[in-house]
Amino acid sequence: MGRDQRYAAWMGVTFMTADNGDVILGDLTLAQREAVTHVDGPLLVLAGAGSGKTRTITRRMAYLAAQGIAPMNILAVTFTNKAAAEMRNRTLALLAGLSLRHGSVPTVCTFHSLCARLLREFSSAIGLPAAFGILDTADQLKLIRQALEKNGLSPENFAPARVLDKISGAKNRLQQADAFAAAATGYFDTSVAKVYRVYEELLAAGKAVDFDDLLLKTALLLRDNAEIRNRLQGRFRYILIDEYQDTNHAQFVIAHMLAMEHENICVTGDPDQSIYAWRGANLSNILEFEKFFPRARVVLLEQNYRSTKTILQAASALITHNRLRKRKDLWTENAVGAKILRICSADEKQEAREIVRRLRDWHERGGISWDKMAVFYRVNAISRVLEEALMEAGLPYQIVRGTEFYARKEVKDVLAYLKLLVNPDDTLSFQRVINVPARGLGETSVSRLADFAAHAGISLPTACRRAEEIPDLTKRAVEAFRRFAALIDSLRILAIPPAGASHLPARQAGTDTLLPGSPEVSRDASGTNEFDPLYDPVLAAETTASTELSTFSADADENSPPGPDSHRDATGESGYPHAAEDPVGSRRFPPIATIMKEVIHRAEFIHESKTRTMDEESLQRQSNIQELINVATEYDRQNPAGSLADYLTQVALVSDVDRLGEKSGAVTLMTLHAAKGLEFPVVAIVAMEEGILPHERALGFQGRAQDVEEERRLCFVGMTRAMQQLILSCSCYRMIMGRSEGRLASRFLKEIPDECVVKIDLLTQERPAGSPGYRDENVDPPRPFRAKPAGYRDSAGKSIAAAEPASAPARFRKGSLVRHQKFGVGRIAELTPVGEKTRVVVEFQSAGRRSLFLEHARLEPVDG
DNA sequence: GCAGCCTTGTTTTTT
């Protein structure tokens, strides 16, 4: 709410018209109104940075609803889940105030999640299994390596990342393997064409798609299937697409296919903020929108409500250096504001310390809460030195992806188990977890198993169950495989209760029965599918194995009907549940967090906790797994009807920014790319050096002029995130890949007018103490934050109170009582500095004496 | 089959 009040207060003009007081239009500018009230027909909104684009979009959705259009007929597509969530919430809040006839809600999501949803809904139409998995980049690379190997190509000559890049590019252009092969010229491309084919085969075998497939398959579905296209055109009668400058060809086709009939398509974007050409974004989608939709109305939003005049002037000056650009003039009625600080340091450590010093000054003397400050950089690698400086100073901070949470090994391991439960054909996940934790199953045994599975045409988990049939396996390996199969089986019964399990025909004494026992299926006998917390999956696996195993069916999608001597039976079909089929609508599945805990427990993931000395690493692993459970618990709370498959889809499509905590009370560190769409009162952009901010890949002989222009846009995006105070920083030397390198200031720094800038040269630090130049507070006083409208101040004040560093070292002394989330309460026995960190020895009441790192252990002080 | 050492590459940016 503070945000809206702020806009209202900053708005030079409020419109005192008949509409005044109208919650939708009351406080909009003329241009914004024009965009909001344009109902039918194509609309292009060219929205400059900070011009109130999001509010325009949300108001427009509310306006459409107020015109009698059912919200469920509105589709809004954004770039990140976070943006989608914000837009959805703001729109729903507006809709709530309208007392509409239609109680429905609009669809607000990202392109990728929209596509995932549509592909699941229409999976049968394109021969895709409904339970398809979604690969992340690491998985894609593994598949590429396998495909290279099958083609006899070495990863040395064909860098997997580059091959993947080619394939990804092709998919973004809707070019499938055959078309790519036909168009390929030259040795590299013809080789990639072969890899592309095999890669596709591997994807299909694993019943998986990659990120690009989500778009490609949806685009082709809409293009080639008129019936489904018509249905969806009817469903999504009004379409809004945000960040249109960053859409690629596949997204363009999806948008056009959905809109071609009714042409009620509104796209918003800013060519100056196009920063994703490297991954296939096509700027001409937005530049030539009027060509595709000649009836299009065009609205320009050029007034900026975010930044000071100084910041805007500097950013505008920078961006006018782009030659391939339509002229657009941003202006603001905001104050001139403080000068931009341009800091030049000796090395990256000094740079980081200086940034931290300034932020602390502004916090302590200016009363700016930590979460109003952000530091941006071009490449993730830069974050480390900043992190160290912040830690040393004891300031609270959050990094938007240091190493991505869901990419951590232990997290991926747990998720791989879950994936395997949903999709037994998921070869990658199988290979990942078959020996995690270690079960003595090495490469030789696993490849024998894989051969057997391939020969018999069965999934790997099924092959595990029949391990005794596999020749040349050691007794130990057979036993290990069978135990793994039993583990997966019992977990699956817990995770995905077979639909109508009570109606299962009693299974004939099986050829592949693992565990002897009565075929007693009692848990669903009552007819309810509710999850029973008292249900013991281990016990169930043992007592019902012979029946339940058939439902584990790895083979649900197999073409060949089960023959008389088949090891499976017809009930195998029930292996994949669909939440949508649940007639009651109540949760049929146990909570994801419960499944996850069971996986962790039964697979003995936390085995290491038994070892006495907890090193930093395993502690971190544990806390990551705990965090994974916490996130899953939150998912359960928000999606009480979500299936495991739904959860995995959601997890596959989260981005880093999505995990950005709003009320974190911490300084935020992120890449310039991640910063798009955000705003902060104080922003620092570091490492503004040739080769980093115009990144060297945009320079050099491979780089082209348009690449440098994209780098400039990236810089522009970063600068225009700043509301009040901007710091631009560079350093004379920097450690790059272990070597200290001399650096040159970025050309972008020279493109910013001197009158916007105060230069601070820390190289003069070498001079005798007290000499002018360095830390001259008269030249550069850390000014208190400019007084703001009331609504803003309140929230700032609140944040300050809550923003004390959570982990300030001073809070932990020898003898203080602390709580650890795993070990419970204990007393600090020792504190020793180790390099940048602090080793702390804690005497826990129940867990004994442990040595931990204060910075990682997440200790909480205990009063008394 | 596995643990530990040594080599190697890695640094754009992301759904």
Next chain:
DNA sequence: ACAAGGCTGC
């Protein structure tokens, strides 16, 4: 500087 993967010696 660091992480991950490969190699060697149990």
